[in-house]
Amino acid sequence: MALGLWNFSRPLFQRRSVSFFSASAPFADHYPQAQRMVAELAHLRALNYVSAANENSIHNSVKIAATPLGIPSSVLWCLLFQESRLNHLSGLQEKSLTTGLGQFSFSAFFEINHQLSRYLPTAKKTVATILGRDVRPISADYNDPSAIHSYYHIPTAVTASALFLHNRYIQLSRIAQQRGLDFSPELLWAWAALSYNKGGRTVLSLWNGIEQRFGEEGLVAALQNSSHFTQFLQNGELVHSATSYIWTDGRSRAYANELITHAKNLGACSLKPSVSEGSP
């Protein structure tokens, strides 16, 4: 379909200079960071919930997929850990609506298979670089889970999830740029990870809420400073206010609580301890 939607091929960061976090990168090199997650991973290994071979395959695939897309490895790995506890066959037996390592749904498959070039002009080439060839259309192939086009095949699942996360990042960065906001390109991956799990609308509603209460300065702080990011995401009243713009009553509270938990776990898993504790 030849609609002129979102010219994502425009160069990024063209409006204003953007402060990079190279000197104080918020994400850890080793993950998971939090001790409770290290213990949980050990427990999963002990139960043989995740085998050493599959765990290594996930680690390697994360490195291979994250690098060309510019994703901090810790964010991608922690996102997958959050989504499925590294069970790449999650949902296979039940034929669940959301399935696999990154808990993909039909709309996520649709985007990767049909809309990817809107976010990544070199979609075919990038997929081929990561996986050896463009394996799309990717699907939750219950009959042949280990096929290369199957989302139950670990390198394919990691790559598709990385691409979906990258698309969320592109959406948010375009919107921030259109508003001329200074943001940390690195920290924006944390916002993109929230968008991956809870949708772009929830994130944008939260941005609207932060700006209304704390002004543009407050929002820029949330986009630049990982301590502020953590603090805002733990502010239950603020987050609930944002979700109640979209959903009514019980639904908005449930969604807000899930978002808070997701942000907390993602931060504890991937952010360096000094910033995940929320000290400004």
Add this chain to the structure above:
Amino acid sequence: MTQKHWQDLKIVGFLLGLISIPVAFTFYFSETTSIQTPISKQSMEELAQEYRNSGMDRFRAAKTVLKKRVSFNMKRDQDSKAQLAASNIAVYLFPDLLPDNHFEKEFALEQFVPHQKVIEDNPGTVIAQEHFEELRNIVWNYENPKQSEQGLSDYASQMLKIYGAMSWK
């Protein structure tokens, strides 16, 4: 033209003037009253019914009236419920009404409106169905990518119902 004809014309003109004033008055106030009616999520259901019962032309007219109502209700600070409903309807049907600093404005303008326009211009065609499929997936990824039991918001669901019905006519 005789003197008599001129007199007749003047009388007819006078009578028409007398009638048109209350008619215009009634029309003006009925439209103003309609626009000022508080808005809710039911307003989208009413729009959907307009399409189902009366077809595309009436749908377009009803959508124009709804846009005026949304615009009015978005500024209605004393009625936060109506204001919230109006903002949500604006996101899914009239994003140009959203203030420029609203973060959803550009997204909605660029991701929803082009597909909606194609569907409205080609109802009941394969083209409309293809665009609806794109629209539906964009909305799910935007609101609830995990497709949890949460589902979609009432406003997103209503918008998809309208354009789904239009795509398959």
